[in-house]
Amino acid sequence: MDFISIQNVFFSYADPSENPNAQNAVDGVSLDIKKGEFVAVIGHNGCGKSTLAKHLNAMLLPDSGKVYVDGDDTSDENNAYTIREKVGLVLQNPDNQLVASVVEEDVAFGPENLGVEPAEIRQRVDDALKAVGMYEYRLKAPHKLSGGQKQRVAIAGVLAIQPQCIALDEPTAMLDPSGRDEVMKTLIKLNREMGMTVVLITHYMEEAVKADRVVVMDSGKILTQGTPREVFSQVELLKKHRLDVPQASELAFRLRGSGVNIQSIPLTAEECAEMLGEVLV
Amino acid sequence: MVRDVAFGQYFPGNSIIHRLDPRAKNLIFIAFVVIIFCAFNYVSLGITAAFTLLFLILSRIPAKFYFKSMKVILFIVLITSLFNIFYGTGDVIWQWWIFKVTWNGIHRAVFVTVRIICLILASSCLTFTTSPTELTNAIEWMMKPLSVIHFPVHEISMMMSLALRFIPTLMEETDKLIAAQKSRGADMESGNVFKRAKALIPILVPLFVSAFRRAYDIATAMECRCYRGGAGRTSMKTLSFSARDAAAFILTAITICGVILCNIFVTSVI
Numbered sequence: 001m002d003f004i005s006i007q008n009v010f011f012s013y014a015d016p017s018e019n020p021n022a023q024n025a026v027d028g029v030s031l032d033i034k035k036g037e038f039v040a041v042i043g044h045n046g047c048g049k050s051t052l053a054k055h056l057n058a059m060l061l062p063d064s065g066k067v068y069v070d071g072d073d074t075s076d077e078n079n080a081y082t083i084r085e086k087v088g089l090v091l092q093n094p095d096n097q098l099v100a101s102v103v104e105e106d107v108a109f110g111p112e113n114l115g116v117e118p119a120e121i122r123q124r125v126d127d128a129l130k131a132v133g134m135y136e137y138r139l140k141a142p143h144k145l146s147g148g149q150k151q152r153v154a155i156a157g158v159l160a161i162q163p164q165c166i167a168l169d170e171p172t173a174m175l176d177p178s179g180r181d182e183v184m185k186t187l188i189k190l191n192r193e194m195g196m197t198v199v200l201i202t203h204y205m206e207e208a209v210k211a212d213r214v215v216v217m218d219s220g221k222i223l224t225q226g227t228p229r230e231v232f233s234q235v236e237l238l239k240k241h242r243l244d245v246p247q248a249s250e251l252a253f254r255l256r257g258s259g260v261n262i263q264s265i266p267l268t269a270e271e272c273a274e275m276l277g278e279v280l281v
Numbered sequence: 282m283v284r285d286v287a288f289g290q291y292f293p294g295n296s297i298i299h300r301l302d303p304r305a306k307n308l309i310f311i312a313f314v315v316i317i318f319c320a321f322n323y324v325s326l327g328i329t330a331a332f333t334l335l336f337l338i339l340s341r342i343p344a345k346f347y348f349k350s351m352k353v354i355l356f357i358v359l360i361t362s363l364f365n366i367f368y369g370t371g372d373v374i375w376q377w378w379i380f381k382v383t384w385n386g387i388h389r390a391v392f393v394t395v396r397i398i399c400l401i402l403a404s405s406c407l408t409f410t411t412s413p414t415e416l417t418n419a420i421e422w423m424m425k426p427l428s429v430i431h432f433p434v435h436e437i438s439m440m441m442s443l444a445l446r447f448i449p450t451l452m453e454e455t456d457k458l459i460a461a462q463k464s465r466g467a468d469m470e471s472g473n474v475f476k477r478a479k480a481l482i483p484i485l486v487p488l489f490v491s492a493f494r495r496a497y498d499i500a501t502a503m504e505c506r507c508y509r510g511g512a513g514r515t516s517m518k519t520l521s522f523s524a525r526d527a528a529a530f531i532l533t534a535i536t537i538c539g540v541i542l543c544n545i546f547v548t549s550v551i
Contacts, residue, residue, distance in 0.1 A: 057505060081507055089505040096495050097502035101291055101413045101446045108517035110506040121517040139293040143449040157506060 001068060002032040003165065003197060004056060009065035011051055025051040027220030038191045038198045040211035044243060048220040049201045053169040056199060057087040088158030090168040094150035103153050104138040110161040128159040132186050148179025152186055165197035172204065184210065205246045209267045233265040248272035291412050296341040297525065298410045303419035305526035309533050310407050316540050317396050321549035325540040326395055332536045333399045342409045350405040351398060358397050362390040388550045413445035418516060435511025454491060458484045
């Protein structure tokens with residue numbers, strides 16, 4: 001079994017006895033995530049991607065179906081904290097997930113909860129802050145930091161628990177472009193250099209492009225998945241479900257539509273420039 | 282504007298006061314509160330004021346922050362000292378209608394003013410130099426005996442540290458809400474007290490709603506980070522008393538003795 005295995009999960013926020021016709025937030029999703037993989041889950045608001053994220057660390061339990069993390073069933077209450085040690089979840093609003101008034105004390109919150117020895121906590125805190133490039137800010141107050149910095153501290157707070165996977169629920173939604181860039185660079189670094197499994201829930205296509213695998217969700221179901229190139233080549237399908245594609249892909253798609261011979265759909269501005277160069281020559 | 286409030290904030294630093302054990306600081310603060318209300322003449326009042334000043338200087342926090350923390354309570358100080366001037370007994374030195382000023386009243390006013398100011402400065406010194414986590418760790422330590430009677434010591438201290446953490450965040454939010462309401466034509470500055478209090482309602486309602494939403498988010502975030510109450514929890518910063526703390530305790534003891542001796546040998550004025 002893969003590191004995380006989601007098997008035919010259904011979940012609804014409504015009480016089925018009161019409202020039997022309520023739509024499921026997650027409607028029959030099966031997904032496997034391998035160790036060390038960088039998976040991006042995209043979809044517009046209300047497609048169930050955040051709900052799915054909360055299933056990864058047993059914050060929500062499936063109505064039916066199973067979620068296994070490293071072989072442990074999330075619906076077994078005894079597993080909840082073992083699972084949260086393995087899968088750290090970073091939330092959207094950076095302000096509302098920092099619990100201490102000093103950066104380093106906030107990062108220490110997780111290991112303190114686990115009952116780790118003080119000297120070991122110190123080490124983990126320093127390592128985690130260095131990994132996200134916030135070590136110099138360890139004595140600052142969280143409210144004095146920028147949004148991107150706060151979110152990196154939140155990531156460090158999860159890293160200090162030493163999970164095998166971090167899931168992030170739209171971590172960049174409330175950040176400005178430079179903050180988004182900081183967070184993305186940190187995630188890519190964690191994935192490439194530390195081998196961290198990353199599950200990124202986002203609605204920015206430019207971020208999803210950087211993942212190993214993109215999963216597209218729509219009304220609680222998985223619409224399509226594959227490498228970024230495979231997914232974003234299906235411009236028509238994405239458009240039909242009112243999802244954006246990266247500008248570069250859309251340009252190529254439209255050029256192809258008007259008869260220009262384009263082999264592969266570009267994902268980034270650089271690839272697009274290269275492609276246009278080839279076409280024009 | 283609201284953000285100017287310095288009271289209850291923490292300024293990270295490395296001064297002697299910063300490095301004192303938070304429990305020592307708390308105990309000294311409690312002792313200080315007792316001392317300040319035991320000073321009955323100008324000599325002992327002077328000693329306690331000097332004691333306060335020593336701590337403020339050693340904390341190496343810029344004086345402007347202490348002034349800021351006093352700004353908020355200036356009004357209270359003025360009112361209480363005014364009342365005290367007119368409440369004195371003894372020989373009347375000036376009288377108008379029902380208002381009598383006596384030497385006793387003037388002394389009382391001076392004492393009340395100095396006491397409140399010293400209290401505010403000392404408590405600011407405590408919160409400026411002690412991070413909320415340390416502070417609550419210390420309070421948790423001091424309340425520990427209460428856990429015998431099933432008093433939720435850890436929960437209370439967790440609530441306190443969260444409250445302190447969110448003071449600046451909620452202040453910022455209040456600023457934003459005021460700006461938002463003003464931009465829609467809300468008038469906060471004119472009218473009498475009641476009108477202005479009423480103008481605060483459109484600020485307070487959204488502030489409370491968002492505070493509840495935040496609380497929900499924080500609870501989720503804490504659970505995500507394996508929080509499950511106080512049992513089995515450790516702390517990165519372990520508390521340990523050192524020679525520095527012993528010195529501070531001795532200094533406090535000397536001050537207490539000084540104040541008591543002055544009370545015995547110098548006639549009290551109030």
